[in-house]
Amino acid sequence: MSTRGGGESVLARAVRILEAFTQDEPALSVSEIARRSGLHVATASRLVAELVAHGLLVRDERRLVRVGVRLWELASRASPALTLRERAMPFLEGVHDVVGHHVQLAVREGEEVLFVERLSAPGSVVNYTRIAGRLPLHASSSGLVLLAHAPAELRERLLDGRPLRAYTRHTPAASPLLRAQLAAVRRDGYAHCPGFVHEDALGIAAPVRDRTGEVVAALGVVVPNDASARAVVPVVRTAARGVSRALGAEAVGKRVRAGTTRGGDGGATLPLAQ
């Protein structure tokens, strides 16, 4: 990280500068950028100037630095996240019309959930997720869906490793509990998470598969933590299936319907009676 002059370190430093910006603090002074990125002010100042010249950062009228729309454009126009989001959007809108509150689409990035879309209504239940925001895999319904279908070695690392954060007394932060949750997600085809992130909120999420059958995203809702939430399960599962179809996952549906596996999210009937 501290090598100077090489091509690698310039890019690494530019990435550290971009990492300094957050949704809560989107406008930073150069000295604050330097502090957060661990760079000398002179180095940060020179790199910021160059990033501004390319439009990747912009300076506002107070001389504070912000992320530029040009960076968003470069990141978005060929982004798999945007393609996924565009295919999913009609289904997300449909769920949002019926369920209200929060409807969201998430992918796994390393050991975290990254939310690529969220639709919210005024007066919705509390929800910590944000577009382009992250949560740990074990705590949210989207995370549990993605973790349940993640490579086994990642799952085992999380299950056997560091202590996991308990957001509430319901968060499955202990390994045996988390293991049981993941088994339930694979068996039932969805995650049902009452009060895992906040006592008042309940998350429900189902897997989105691509044409190869691989789970590439989770579609979920965050609704009030009460008995009425169960009725939302088939809505979420249907929408997740719809997005999967839109991504070309038809063949997978057929294969699973033919009965080669039991349960999972391949069942042709919805768990209306759960």
Place this chain on the structure above:
Amino acid sequence: MSTRGGGESVLARAVRILEAFTQDEPALSVSEIARRSGLHVATASRLVAELVAHGLLVRDERRLVRVGVRLWELASRASPALTLRERAMPFLEGVHDVVGHHVQLAVREGEEVLFVERLSAPGSVVNYTRIAGRLPLHASSSGLVLLAHAPAELRERLLDGRPLRAYTRHTPAASPLLRAQLAAVRRDGYAHCPGFVHEDALGIAAPVRDRTGEVVAALGVVVPNDASARAVVPVVRTAARGVSRALGAEAVGKRVRAGTTRGGDGGATLPLAQ
């Protein structure tokens, strides 16, 4: 562009690599990236490897390179485009529910329109815009709204400079015609563009203002090019006003309503009789 070893050129080359990816060709080989970015294959290969190490690019199973979700995350989480889009989304959804076809939100980036959001319905009229895609300012309804409120020197440069592209015989590509269009946008408070980009499509857009009263975006629709489109004008204007309010533009509305200016998009009544 051809200096070697300096910090500037590494970033410039990385930007050129990112620019190689498009929505139509999101997966490229390293040699194709080198060709498009004008870099030696060895240079491109080394930079791609480093961008992959940072997660800004990813390699797929065929060894083709794509834009990484991490880049989207860094670009999006503190992006003004995302904040604008989040505030606008409930209004865009409302318009989409009522009007169907395409509803979009655009900002000006230099001398072009950049579309930051688009909602479309199946079977909608033809539309060339895409999320994170661009169009010239003079051709589309969103572009005319943004150009009408752009700095005067930019407007004069476009009006007096190079020949402008005519997409159809209705595109205001000639200066006097374009000048008249821009005056009409400022007078009426919206742009109404029958067949400007495609004979079968009609664009309507209205300005979105921030708390300072500055026009920061255009909210528009693309609908079939027929007489029924006029009825959509008040819907678009109302939604654009709604987004402006959500961005804190109340004071501007009050100031204009008090009668200090005539016309513009400040009128309290909608042009239902136009």
